[in-house]
Amino acid sequence: MRGAVAALGLLVCLMAGAAAAQEMATSPRPMPRPGSEAAPVAAATPVTGGFTSLRPRPRPWGAVAAAPVVTEAPMTQALPPQPSALLAGVPVLRPLPRPEGLGRSVALAASAPAPVVEPERRGGLFGGLFGRRDREERAERGASGDGFVCGDRAIRGEELARITSNVRGCGVEEPVRVTMVDGIRLTTPATIDCNTARALKAWIDEGVRPAFGRQEVVELRVAASYICRPRNNIRGAKISEHGRGKAIDISGFILSNGRELSVSNDYNRQMRRAHRAACGIFGTTLGPGSDGYHEDHLHFDTASHRSGPYCR
Secondary structure: OHHHHHHHHHHHHHHHHHHHHHHHHOOOOOOOOOOOOOOOOOOOOEEOOOEEOOOOOOOOOOOOOOOOOOOOOOOOOOOOOOHHHHHHOOOOOOOOOOOOOHHHHHHHHHHOOOOOOOOOOOOHHHHHHHHHHHHHHHHHHOOOOOEEEOOEEEEEEEEOOOEOOOOOOOOEOOOEEEEEEOOEEEEEEEEEOHHHHHHHHHHHHHHHHHHHOOOOEEEEEEEEOOOOOEHHHOOOOOEOHHHHOOEEEEEEEEEOOOOEEEOOOOOOHHHHHHHHHOEOOEOEEEOOOOOOOOOOOEEEEOOOOOOOOEEO
16 A cells, blocks of 8 residues: 555656656747847757756857947046045044043042932931931031031030939930030030020120120130039039039130130230129129139029029
8 A cells, every 4th residue: 555655656746847847848038139140049958857958048149249449538528536536525533632631530530439328317208308307407517517506596516415414413404515606616515505505695795795895706715514513623512503504614715816815814804894794694603703713714604593693
């Protein structure tokens, strides 16, 4: 059975090949070019298997006339522009020379530290609002990190955490660290409460500036502020107002011309006037000639006395 199928397939292939050969042998050929003598047609070269050659017939002799040779172009005929001439008119785009110092600028930029981006404290919508407020507060403080405290823009400093002590009577509930009051710097930051800070500002406006007149005071020398100790450093005495953050000691005044006036050596008319002006602004005012413990400084505190301000 398999042999019969194979024989039938072979017979089909032979018949297909013979049909293709017959079709190729009878295919049309191109006719001779008009105006030329007919050339003898070369007989097709027989090929084994009944196929004929498919090569084109040779071109008849004389069909193509020899082209005339032009020895010299007429003077009136313009030659077409050559590629080289066309390219000569095209401007060449070259890069500009590198500016001087560019390499040094790039090197400096590469060596510069990357800007530090401070992360926001909170996320989301409210985080953005609070973050903006924090940035505005930091900008308000400036490069020194000091903003205004006690709700008064004229009192510069920062808020501190609550101060506690093992000694009874010492400590400050809401302390602030004051560095400048109404444009006058403090040589040493004073740790006091807000009542004392506001009283210090009032004394500067109503006592110091009127007393010194044209002599501008730019700094106050601070001898002491918060410290947990007894009055006048006497053992067994009551706790000083310094231990409660309600007192500040001023030992000198620095003028705009650089001169410094000390209470111990220069207790002159201006200082006496400023000393007297503090009475009533502060609850207690002490200075040279008061009790022997304040010969080299002015003591101010905001303690409340039943009989009114205590001024010596």
